[in-house]
Amino acid sequence: MSRPNDLRRPLTLRDVSEASGVSEMTVSRVLRNRGDVSNATREKVLKAAKTLGYVPNKIAGALASQRVNLVAVIIPSLSNLVFPKVLSNISDELEDTGLQPVVGVTNYSPEKEEQVLYEMLSWRPSGVIIAGLEHTDAARAMLQNTDIPVVEIMDVDGEGIDSVVGISHRRAGLHMAEAITAAGYRQIGFIGTKMPEDHRARKRFEGFKEGLAKAGLTLADTEFYAGGSALAKGREMTETLLRRSPNLDFIYYSNDMVGAGGLLYCSDLGMDVPAQIGLAGFNGLDLLDGFSQRLATMDACRGEIGRKAAQIVAKRSQNDQVASEVIELEPVLQPGDTIRRI
Amino acid sequence: MSRPNDLRRPLTLRDVSEASGVSEMTVSRVLRNRGDVSNATREKVLKAAKTLGYVPNKIAGALASQRVNLVAVIIPSLSNLVFPKVLSNISDELEDTGLQPVVGVTNYSPEKEEQVLYEMLSWRPSGVIIAGLEHTDAARAMLQNTDIPVVEIMDVDGEGIDSVVGISHRRAGLHMAEAITAAGYRQIGFIGTKMPEDHRARKRFEGFKEGLAKAGLTLADTEFYAGGSALAKGREMTETLLRRSPNLDFIYYSNDMVGAGGLLYCSDLGMDVPAQIGLAGFNGLDLLDGFSQRLATMDACRGEIGRKAAQIVAKRSQNDQVASEVIELEPVLQPGDTIRRI
DNA sequence: GTGAAAGCGCTAACAA
DNA sequence: TTGTTAGCGCTTTCAC
Numbered sequence: 001m002s003r004p005n006d007l008r009r010p011l012t013l014r015d016v017s018e019a020s021g022v023s024e025m026t027v028s029r030v031l032r033n034r035g036d037v038s039n040a041t042r043e044k045v046l047k048a049a050k051t052l053g054y055v056p057n058k059i060a061g062a063l064a065s066q067r068v069n070l071v072a073v074i075i076p077s078l079s080n081l082v083f084p085k086v087l088s089n090i091s092d093e094l095e096d097t098g099l100q101p102v103v104g105v106t107n108y109s110p111e112k113e114e115q116v117l118y119e120m121l122s123w124r125p126s127g128v129i130i131a132g133l134e135h136t137d138a139a140r141a142m143l144q145n146t147d148i149p150v151v152e153i154m155d156v157d158g159e160g161i162d163s164v165v166g167i168s169h170r171r172a173g174l175h176m177a178e179a180i181t182a183a184g185y186r187q188i189g190f191i192g193t194k195m196p197e198d199h200r201a202r203k204r205f206e207g208f209k210e211g212l213a214k215a216g217l218t219l220a221d222t223e224f225y226a227g228g229s230a231l232a233k234g235r236e237m238t239e240t241l242l243r244r245s246p247n248l249d250f251i252y253y254s255n256d257m258v259g260a261g262g263l264l265y266c267s268d269l270g271m272d273v274p275a276q277i278g279l280a281g282f283n284g285l286d287l288l289d290g291f292s293q294r295l296a297t298m299d300a301c302r303g304e305i306g307r308k309a310a311q312i313v314a315k316r317s318q319n320d321q322v323a324s325e326v327i328e329l330e331p332v333l334q335p336g337d338t339i340r341r342i
Numbered sequence: 343m344s345r346p347n348d349l350r351r352p353l354t355l356r357d358v359s360e361a362s363g364v365s366e367m368t369v370s371r372v373l374r375n376r377g378d379v380s381n382a383t384r385e386k387v388l389k390a391a392k393t394l395g396y397v398p399n400k401i402a403g404a405l406a407s408q409r410v411n412l413v414a415v416i417i418p419s420l421s422n423l424v425f426p427k428v429l430s431n432i433s434d435e436l437e438d439t440g441l442q443p444v445v446g447v448t449n450y451s452p453e454k455e456e457q458v459l460y461e462m463l464s465w466r467p468s469g470v471i472i473a474g475l476e477h478t479d480a481a482r483a484m485l486q487n488t489d490i491p492v493v494e495i496m497d498v499d500g501e502g503i504d505s506v507v508g509i510s511h512r513r514a515g516l517h518m519a520e521a522i523t524a525a526g527y528r529q530i531g532f533i534g535t536k537m538p539e540d541h542r543a544r545k546r547f548e549g550f551k552e553g554l555a556k557a558g559l560t561l562a563d564t565e566f567y568a569g570g571s572a573l574a575k576g577r578e579m580t581e582t583l584l585r586r587s588p589n590l591d592f593i594y595y596s597n598d599m600v601g602a603g604g605l606l607y608c609s610d611l612g613m614d615v616p617a618q619i620g621l622a623g624f625n626g627l628d629l630l631d632g633f634s635q636r637l638a639t640m641d642a643c644r645g646e647i648g649r650k651a652a653q654i655v656a657k658r659s660q661n662d663q664v665a666s667e668v669i670e671l672e673p674v675l676q677p678g679d680t681i682r683r684i
Numbered sequence: 685g686t687g688a689a690a691g692c693g694c695t696a697a698c699a700a
Numbered sequence: 701t702t703g704t705t706a707g708c709g710c711t712t713t714c715a716c
Contacts, residue, residue: 010466010488010489012693012694013693013694014693022702023702023703023704024693024694024695024703025695025702025703025704026701026702026703028694028695029695029701029702032695034695035701035702036701036702037701037702038701038702041701041702053483053484053487055460055463055464055484055488056464056693056694057464057466057692057693057694058464058465058466058694059401059404059405059410059465059466059692059693059694060405060692060693060694060695060708061693061694061695062401062694062708063401063402063405063692063693063694063695063707063708063709063710064693064694064695064696064707064708065694065695065696065708066695066696066708067695068401078420078426078429078430079426079427079430081423084420084421084426085421087420088420088421088447091447100461102444102445103444103445105430105433118397119442121397122397122398122399122400123400123401124352124399124400124401141395142395142397145395146352146397147352228628228631229628229629229631229632230632231629231631231632231633232628232631232632233632234632235632260632261632264632264633264634268634286570286571286574287571287573289570289571289573289574290571290572290573290574290575290576290577290602290603290606291573291606292606292610354709354710355709355710356709364686364687365686365687365688366687366709366710367686367687367688367711368685368686368687370710370711371685371686374711376711377685377686378685378686379685379686380685380686383685383686398709398710399708399709399710400710401708401709401710402692402708402709402710402711403709403710403711404692404710405691405692405693405694405708405709405710405711406691406692406709406710406711406712407692407710407711407712408692408711409711685716686715686716687714687715687716688713688714688715688716689712689713689714689715690711690712690713690714691710691711691712691713692709692710692711692712693708694707694708695706695707695708696705696706696707696708697704697705697706697707698703698704698705698706699702699703699704699705700701700702700703700704
């Protein structure tokens with residue numbers, strides 16, 4: 001095979017047009033499978049494009065057609081395990097729509113979020129899927145001012161801008177508190193992250209305290225951590241907490257990874273879980289399947305959230321007269337082996 | 343504040359120009375911090391842009407300037423834990439360069455990779471960072487034909503197209519075999535993934551067998567799995583393997599997650615690790631920090647790979663006369679607590 | 685320090 | 701079925 005492109009510049013439609021003896025417009029039609037083109041012409045064009053190694057310029061195409069097949073997905077983190085899952089479901093759901101997700105990561109910083117959003121909006125995507133309901137004023141204004149569909153995901157506790165798909169983290173925390181107190185636990189501790197910007201974790205925490213209050217209880221002790229391997233932190237923090245408050249009979253963790261670390265710690269010490277001490281996390285990570293005892297948790301509906309959000313964007317990008325939707329999913333308690341049965 | 347954009351169309355430079363009484367050209371200069379603009383004009387423009395809520399159209403900008411600040415990052419998976427780490431390091435490293443990573447996921451499918459690559463190249467990014475050295479002929483042709491910098495990452499065992507940053511997985515496997523045999527293990531089993539397209543896992547496996555051969559050994563037994571939670575699979579497969587071959591004194595896992603599952607299984611059964619049986623994985627996940635025994639592993643240099651790859655792209659996008667580089671990093675054995683000391 | 689004209693590579697709309 | 705024309709919203713270049 002001869003070197004297809006010896007030029008020092010990228011190939012254009014015009015090159016394919018000249019190589020095939022067909023007008024640029026018809027070449028464009030063939031390459032996009034648009035309109036009626038005779039088979040003979042189609043073959044000629046396809047062959048020319050292939051041997052040249054032509055790759056269309058979507059920038060020019062997008063400018064001319066005012067259409068961009070990109071969907072901006074803005075999430076706080078990729079190391080959380082939660083978001084890769086959401087993302088892969090968005091990706092799967094978008095598969096046959098011609099839309100492509102583009103990911104932006106904010107590291108839980110509102111300023112970074114604003115910046116990433118601005119950057120992404122300037123590419124005029126077909127939709128925006130963004131985690132959470134809390135944004136800077138400027139970010140909120142951008143989202144409100146745009147005509148493209150916006151889906152805020154993960155959380156429904158608050159005011160949405162356009163469409164919303166998520167769960168109530170407040171109620172998730174509340175229900176967990178109810179389950180725990182119903183199981184007879186009374187000395188309850190909490191281990192969470194030192195992340196003021198993780199609003200969903202905060203809401204679960206608040207809902208949890210509210211649930212305890214309903215049962216006439218307050219948190220017996222709490223511990224917060226920042227950074228590091230969540231599993232290792234779970235272990236450490238659990239030790240710290242239990243040293244300080246040996247009478248605890250339950251620990252609620254802000255996520256499954258720290259919870260799993262706590263579970264490992266308790267197991268290693270030969271503590272009787274769930275009789276002596278109960279444990280619960282949050283997210284419903286399938287990672288937990290590998291442990292000898294299954295940590296109690298609550299499914300965050302990550303998969304479903306990604307799928308629904310993608311569907312909304314896809315639907316709206318085909319017909320922009322569709323109304324915005326607010327979808328609240330119901331997280332389900334998975335009692336596992338670390339809450340005692342009543 | 344009054345509604346900034348009551349039009350049904352996105353704002354253009356012209357709108358800002360009219361609102362501020364400054365020419366489009368000067369508005370453009372202000373918004374890009376280019377050229378000399380008087381302070382008075384700058385203020386006027388900035389104010390107009392802000393109150394209107396103008397978001398520049400990068401599509402038009404890119405077409406006109408022939409410059410796109412995007413870097414395509416093409417990886418097999420996001421649920422692997424390995425790639426999010428690489429990605430976040432790329433992202434960090436690119437932070438101050440004005441370049442933005444755009445992620446494409448291939449699910450270990452060469453066809454999907456080709457498709458994603460084509461899609462991304464059609465946006466004319468400033469660089470491509472792509473996992474692995476194995477690609478379809480068409481993908482390889484696209485990468486060869488393009489003028490933009492290409493960095494193949496993770497693996498150095500093979501022929502690169504342009505720049506390459508990675509480790510030798512073959513030698514990683516080989517060195518692990520040497521360490522294991524040196525520690526006196528003789529009945530060695532292997533647990534891996536059923537993924538023909540995971541070339542790096544395959545190379546480690548081959549290198550491992552080669553290392554055993556040097557010590558006059560062959561694998562005593564092997565087991566391969568597909569799908570599911572790696573931790574749970576590690577547990578199951580270890581059970582299967584040990585049931586079938588109870589005389590094994592070592593198991594090498596194709597990655598840390600399955601290895602950790604195996605470790606949990608052995609601990610639960612009260613087996614004496616590493617005296618009775620030794621275990622090792624691969625990747626150097628910090629997840630392992632939380633376990634009571636630390637799994638032996640080998641650092642895949644994920645962080646460093648991402649950083650170096652990003653540096654190469656950044657450097658080349660500033661000066662395209664820079665030569666391509668091949669960087670081989672050295673994975674370090676982390677013996678942890680699951681290989682017995684000699 | 686500022687502005688006017690031309691054009692980036694493609695596609696919409698229309699003409700043949 | 702195919703071709704022609706006129707932009708899409710910016711930036712480059714050059715003029716003032």
